[in-house]
Amino acid sequence: MDHSGLSHHQALEFLREQAAETDHKITRLRNALETCHDDLEANGLTTMLHTAEMERDLLRDLLASQSGDEAVSLEAAIMQMASRFRQQAAQLSDQWQRGQSTPPAYWDAEAKQAFLLNLLRRFHASQPAKNGSAPETTANGKTSNGAAEPELGSHAHPWFDANHLPARHLSDAPGVLENLTKAIQAALHQVGCPEHHVEIVVQPEGLVIATGYVHSASDRERIFTAIMGVEDVWEVVSDIKITAPTHCPACAG
Numbered sequence: 001m002d003h004s005g006l007s008h009h010q011a012l013e014f015l016r017e018q019a020a021e022t023d024h025k026i027t028r029l030r031n032a033l034e035t036c037h038d039d040l041e042a043n044g045l046t047t048m049l050h051t052a053e054m055e056r057d058l059l060r061d062l063l064a065s066q067s068g069d070e071a072v073s074l075e076a077a078i079m080q081m082a083s084r085f086r087q088q089a090a091q092l093s094d095q096w097q098r099g100q101s102t103p104p105a106y107w108d109a110e111a112k113q114a115f116l117l118n119l120l121r122r123f124h125a126s127q128p129a130k131n132g133s134a135p136e137t138t139a140n141g142k143t144s145n146g147a148a149e150p151e152l153g154s155h156a157h158p159w160f161d162a163n164h165l166p167a168r169h170l171s172d173a174p175g176v177l178e179n180l181t182k183a184i185q186a187a188l189h190q191v192g193c194p195e196h197h198v199e200i201v202v203q204p205e206g207l208v209i210a211t212g213y214v215h216s217a218s219d220r221e222r223i224f225t226a227i228m229g230v231e232d233v234w235e236v237v238s239d240i241k242i243t244a245p246t247h248c249p250a251c252a253g
Helices: 005-034 039-066 074-095 104-131 174-190 217-228
Strands: 198-203 207-214 235-242
Touching: 005 039, 005 074, 005 104, 039 074, 039 104, 074 104, 074 198, 074 207, 074 235, 174 198, 174 217, 207 217, 217 235
Parallel strands: 207 235
Antiparallel strands: 198 207
């Protein structure tokens, strides 16, 4: 998805709408908790309030990240944040030992990841209604920006097209994801992608997030094609900006 002025405005508008709804939900929960006299119900309301406040904080973080001049696309920002919480949950899970209670931080990380993925689904679902038409879809089931059409079914990652699911799922084991990352980096090197210009984040089931800078539209297309040509890559969410070498942050660094 090109981070144009229009798409950036739509992303900010969407986040503000979601934040307003969450603030309204928090107000309702606080009012209900203040008038609640049943301990069991109060515990449930407290949990719901805690979750809603986490969601509000995530939306505020996304709004802040989208307000900068160098903001990546909302899709990339959400996926990067979700990836961080997935890794956090995995680390907490690895530290758990039989007989111990599950740490609250684990459930918080899982809840945050689930909220972010659902937020991405809602953002994708909101786009056709606001733009007047759905994204253009290529023959392999991907939209013109490389992402599969939003699918509102029960699949864990709703931006996958359920009619074009991969024949086998990529394991989320650290070694498997690391090997795929190395394979993508090797493919980028083969097509002449300069060092430190494109950052790759690999997700389970073959989802790849690519962010960074290139110096021409042909460079960007070549990089995208190279990533999609790697075995086990199923979908690419990209926010790769075109900039002249004299203004390229990667070249300056």
